[in-house]
Amino acid sequence: xxxxxxxxxxxxxxxxxxxxxxxxxQVWATHAxxxxxxxxxxxxxxxxxxxxxxxxAEERPYSSEILTLLEEQELEMHTQSGKSRIKISxxxxxxxxxxxKEAEEITQTxxxxxxxxxxEERDLLTNFWECKSDLVRVLKRYVDKASWPxxxxxxxxxxxxxxCTPELRQEVAIRRLYERYVHYKHRLAxxxxxxxxxxxxxxxxxxxxxxxxxxxxxxxxxQAIDRFDVSHGTRLATYATWWIRQTLQIAVARQSHLxxxxxxxxxxxxxxxxESEALAHGGKHLPSPQELASRTGSSLExxxxxxxxxxxxxxxxxxxxxxxxxxxxxxxxxxSAQTAQENNERQEALNYLxxxxxxxxxxxxxxxxxxxxxxxxxxxxxxxxxRISKERVRQIQNRALExxxxxxxxxxxxxxxxxx
Numbered sequence: 001x002x003x004x005x006x007x008x009x010x011x012x013x014x015x016x017x018x019x020x021x022x023x024x025x026q027v028w029a030t031h032a033x034x035x036x037x038x039x040x041x042x043x044x045x046x047x048x049x050x051x052x053x054x055x056x057a058e059e060r061p062y063s064s065e066i067l068t069l070l071e072e073q074e075l076e077m078h079t080q081s082g083k084s085r086i087k088i089s090x091x092x093x094x095x096x097x098x099x100x101k102e103a104e105e106i107t108q109t110x111x112x113x114x115x116x117x118x119x120e121e122r123d124l125l126t127n128f129w130e131c132k133s134d135l136v137r138v139l140k141r142y143v144d145k146a147s148w149p150x151x152x153x154x155x156x157x158x159x160x161x162x163x164c165t166p167e168l169r170q171e172v173a174i175r176r177l178y179e180r181y182v183h184y185k186h187r188l189a190x191x192x193x194x195x196x197x198x199x200x201x202x203x204x205x206x207x208x209x210x211x212x213x214x215x216x217x218x219x220x221x222x223q224a225i226d227r228f229d230v231s232h233g234t235r236l237a238t239y240a241t242w243w244i245r246q247t248l249q250i251a252v253a254r255q256s257h258l259x260x261x262x263x264x265x266x267x268x269x270x271x272x273x274x275e276s277e278a279l280a281h282g283g284k285h286l287p288s289p290q291e292l293a294s295r296t297g298s299s300l301e302x303x304x305x306x307x308x309x310x311x312x313x314x315x316x317x318x319x320x321x322x323x324x325x326x327x328x329x330x331x332x333x334x335x336s337a338q339t340a341q342e343n344n345e346r347q348e349a350l351n352y353l354x355x356x357x358x359x360x361x362x363x364x365x366x367x368x369x370x371x372x373x374x375x376x377x378x379x380x381x382x383x384x385x386x387r388i389s390k391e392r393v394r395q396i397q398n399r400a401l402e403x404x405x406x407x408x409x410x411x412x413x414x415x416x417x418x419x420x
Contacts, residue, residue: 116191118235125230128184132156135177139163157226188225188236189218195237196221199244205273207256213248220247259309269306271296353404360386361400368397 116124136156140148143163149155160181169175196217203213224240232239249263261269275295279287289307293300316329350371354362367385370376379390379397386393 113190113193115194121188121191121236122230124184124188125228125236128181128188129153129230131177131180131184132160135160135164135174135181138174138177139168142168153229154227185222185225189221192221192237192240193218195240196244199241200248203248203252206252208252212251212255216247216251217244220244223247257310258313261309265306265309268296268298269310272303272306349408353407356407357400357403361396361403364393364396365400368393 132153133151133156136149136151136159139160147159147163149159160178164174164178169178197214200210200213200217204210206213220243221240224243225236227243228236228239246263249266253261253263253266272292275292276287279291279295287295289300289303293303296303314328316327316332318328320326320328320331354365354371357365363386364382366372366374367377367382368379377385379393383390383393
């Protein structure tokens, strides 16, 4: 039965689909040629042809056997295409796994805070130095020779920060070197982040928040990585501890007090606090300033000055008593009225002394010092307005001032009254 159905499938069906006008033979002949030809078509075209043949076979006798053969052919075709698809999917899966492994390795290297062994750290620092050197050599091609840095860690890091712009990073070579440079730097920082946090904990007694201290410590760590020289022969942690501590000291000195203090004064305050705590625990009483000065070896005046600079600021609107609304500003004297009175007295004294001068001398002093509110002028400008030389203006000015001082002494006023 299958053989008969196969012959039926391979022979043209002109007799079964013929019409009186002969159009059926032409249509079926076209389909038979497309079905039995040996053209190399794609899988999608073969699938569509199979669907057409199925539709035609449903209208012919022995349709069940023909459909069975078509299903077997379609199954065989899908099996072959499935094998090739499995090979392609395996290749894609292998490439995806390789990419994921590489991305996982980069991610783990960049953000992992695992400690490094001395050998791993030495290799990483060597690779970091080689990458930095290569990046500087490539950047030199795009920068003037006058801006080339010395082949030392810190000048090279500053050169990269200034000249490795986003426009230059469009170049493939520069972009790859810069990504490797940042990658090595982040890995070194991640491996020593515990050191930065440990050093930052020692400054928690100051008024800065721990998050700010940790941020400053990380900045000091990044600066130490930029400055570290592989030829030193020491561990990075040993070198970075000093830079982290110095960065924290500067940050605390600038931000923890209302009055900016130097790191040296901040260190003295730390010693004073330690001595004060030691005396308080030992003698069970708060030490006096004299005892602190004798223990630290500093003068009492210097100690008082440091304590005054670190005193907690008080608001002028602070209430002095909880039972009343009396504020600190109400207890302070108002010096504005006294200042205005002094200015009026000085103006009256100046007008009285100016009356003893000649009109030309009065004019020169008025233009020179702006006594009438018209602004000050230079000697050259006054000479141009009065049509005299600059030297002559200076002589008139000095003579007028001598007269004013002499008249002030004769009346009994202070000679420096006009200079205030």
